[in-house]
Amino acid sequence: MTDGSGFRMDRQERDYMQHLFGKHISHGQVRYLRCAHLDVYERLRRGATFTDAVSGRQFFDCFSSAGCFNVGRGNEIIRDALKCALDGHDMGSHLLLSEHKVRFATKLSSLCPGDLNKVVLCASGADACAGAIKLAKGATGRNDVITMNKAYHGHEGYSLSANGKDYYKELFLPLMPGFHIVDFNDLEAVRRLASKDIAAIVLEPIQGEGGIHVATTEYIRGLRKICDEHGIMLIFDEVQTGFGRTGTLWAMEHYGVTPDIMFTAKSISGGLYPNGAVVYREIEPLVGYVEANPLFHTSHGGGSDLGCIVSSAVLDYIVENRIWENAAKAGKRFKEGLERIWSENEDCVKEVRGLGLMIGIEYKYEFIGALMADCLAKQGVWAVYSGNAPQVMRFQIPITAGEGEIDELLRRIRAAVKTMRWYLLPLLPLAKVPPIRMLLDNIHVQIIAFNLVRDIEELVLRFVPKK
Template identity: 45%
Template sequence: MSETTEINTKEDVMSLYDQYVIPSYLKNGMVLVQGEGSYVWGSDGERYLDLYPGWGSNPLGHAPVELQEVIQEQAKVLLHLPNNYCHPWQGKLAKAIIEKSFEGKCFFANSGAEANEGALKLARLVGSQKGRHEVITFKQSFHGRTFATLTATGQDKVHKGFEPLVPGFHYAEFNNLESVKALVNEKTAAIMLEPIQGEGGVYPATTEFLKGLRALCDEHGIVLIFDEVQTGIGRTGTWFGFQQYGVEPDVMTLAKALGGGIPIGAFVAKPQFADKMQPGTHASTFGGSPFVCAVAQAVLDTIENQNLLINVNQLSAKVMQRFEQLKGELNVIKDVRGSGFLIGIEVEEDVSLLIAKCMEKGVLVNRAGTNVLRILPALNIFEDDLMKGVDVIEEVLRDA
C-alpha cells in the first residue's frame, strides 16, 4: 500500500456513512483504501483478491497503469465540453465501438441505466410513427434503477414502492419464445434483453432463443435491443455478448467496463434507427466528454493490444472445467453457468454465508439472483491469482 494513502480509522469512515450517506446499499463491513490490479487493501492493511472489481466495471483491474497516463494527460488538455462542440475523442471512440460491433452510430451517456433509457426512448421514437409504444422485457432481467429501466427490469423487488410504473412494459419468460410471441401485438415497439442475464443469476440465452427473437423482430418491424451493460467489452470472451451467438441486435447498450472505472454509458443503433434522433430529441450534459472518451479509448486499445480476450477465453475454460468437476462431486453446487469472465455458481446454501467465508479467506466474490455466487474478474487477471481465488471458492464450497 502506498505510504501517501491517508487512512482514517474504519470506525470514522463508517460513522460518516451512518450520519451522512443515504443507506440504499447493503454494506459488507469493509473499508477499502487502495487497489492495484486484481488486489485491494482494506483499512486494516489486509490484502484481498478482488474477483469482481467494480461490479464488472474495472476490466483492467484497480488503478491500471494503462489508464493512469491518459487520465493525467487528458486532465491537462480538455476535460469537459458541451455536446454542441465537436472534439477529437468522441467520434474516434464511436468509430472504434462500431468497428468492433456492427454498422451504426453511438450516443454517449454516463451509466448503464442512462444508456438503456436512451435506447428505450429511441425505440419509442421509431415506434411512434406507427403507433407503437409497448416494450417486452424478461423476468429476472436487470436494466437499471431509473423509472423506465426499473420498469423494464423483470423483478418485483425492484418495482416495490415505486408504483405506478411506466406504462407499456410486459414481461416474458427468458428462453421461451412462445411466451414472447404471446405478448407481441401491433403496438410492440421493442424487445429488450441481456444476452446473459447477469444480476438475475447468470442465465445465458440459448442461441435458438436469440435467433427466434431476431426473426420475430424482423417479421413484425420490432426494434431488438440487447442490454450489454454487463456482457459488453470482452466480459464474455468476445467484444460483445451477441458475438457469442451470431445474432445482431438493432440497438446495443454499454456501460460498466467501457470506462475502465470512469463512469460512461453508450448505446449503439443501426443506421436506419440512429438518425431518428435529431437535435432536441435526446441529450446528456456529461455524455461523451473528452475525458471519458479518451479513457474509454485507452480501455479498448489496452484490451486489444494486450490480447485480453485470449486471456479471458483461456482462463475461463480452466475455471469452468474446475467448477464443472466440482459440481459432479459436491451436492451444494446446483449449476455452473456463464461465459468468459461472467461466471455463476448456483448453490443450495445461503450464498451470503459463502461470500462472507470467501472474504474471511481474502477473496472477494459477489452474489447474483437469490443463490448464485458470481465472479467477474478483471480481464487482465493473472492465471496464478485467478486459480488461487478458485482454490478458496472450492475450499469454501467443500466446507459448506
C-alpha cells in the same frame, strides 16, 4: 487517517468511518456489508486485486463493481491517459462537437458487428438503456416494450420499468406504462406478445444481476426472426457482457446475431471515468428519426471530452491486448475448477454456469449465498450474490487475470466452501422445514444474525493481543 493508496486504517478509524457513513449516507448499507465481512476499505488497487486498509489482507475482486474493471484495477495505461487528458481538458460542453467524441464514436462503431455504426453518447448504463428505449419508441411510433423476468437495466425511468424484479420497482409504482415481462429463454411467451404494438424487445444476452443465466442460441435467433417479422427493434444490453467479458468482444458474437440497437457502459470507463453509449444500425426508421430529432437523448455528463479520451484508451488497450482471448482461456480454467468443486458438493451446489469470466454458482437454498459471501470474504475473496437471485454467487474477476491468479482464487474458494460446510451441518436439515427455510432465506433475518455474530467476533478480538 490518510486515504493514500498504501496506508492502513485501524479498527477505531474504521468504526468511526462506518459511523459517519451511516449518519450521512446509509446505516442500512453498513449493516448489509458488515454482516458478511464485506465492509472493507480498498487500497493498492492493482490488476485483479485490492488490499483491505484495516486487515492488510489482499482480496481478489470477483465483483468488479458489476463489470467495471475488465481492464483491471488501476490500469496504469488508462490512468496515464486520464492524467494527460487532465492537463488540457475538462468535461467539455455536451452540446458542442469535439474531436474526442468523434474519435471514440469512430473506434466504438468500428468494433461493433454488422452495421451497428451509429452512436448516441450517454452517461451510464441506465442512461443508455433509456436512450435505447426512447430511440426504439420514437423510431417505430409504438409504445410497448417486452423485457425479461429477473432482468436488470438500472434504477431510473425507463431502465427501472424494464427491470424484471418487483423488489426494485414496488416502492415506485406506478412506473412507465407498456412494459411486458416474460421469462428469459421462453420464445413462445415472446411470440404470444409480439405484435405491431411492440416497439422493442430488450434483454441481456447473459443476465448478470438475474443470476448468470445464458441465453440459448435458439432463443436469440428466434427473437431476431420475431423482430424482423413484426418490425420490432431488438435491443441488447451489453453493459456487463461487453468488451471481452464473455470470451468474445461482445456477447452477441456467440450467437451470430446483430441487434438493431445495443447499449453499453461500465467497463468502457476503465474503472476511472464514467461513460456510456447507445450504438444502433444504420437503417430506417432509426437513422431518419435521429436525423430529425438529434437531441432526442442528451446528457450533460455522457460523452464528455475526458470520458471519451479515457474510453478511446480503453478500446485501444482491449484490442491491442486482445483481452477477450484471455477471458475465454482463463474463464475455461476457472469454470472447470468450479465444476470440480460442484461435483464434490452436490448436496448444496445446484449448478455452475456462464461464459468467459462471467460465471455464477447456484446453490440449492437462497441463504447459502449470504453464508458463502461471508466465508469467501474471510479467505480474501470479494464476491456478492445476485440481487435478483440470492442463491447465485457471481464471479466477475477482471478479465486481465492470469492463470496463477485463477488457480489461487480457486484454492481460496475451495477453502471457503470447506468452512461453509461446517455451518451447513445443522442448517441443511433445518432448511428442509418450510417455515425455518423461510426464516433462513429472509435477508432481514440474515443481516440481524450475521451482525450479531460479527459483534461477538469483534468483542473477542478486543482481548486478543495484537501481533
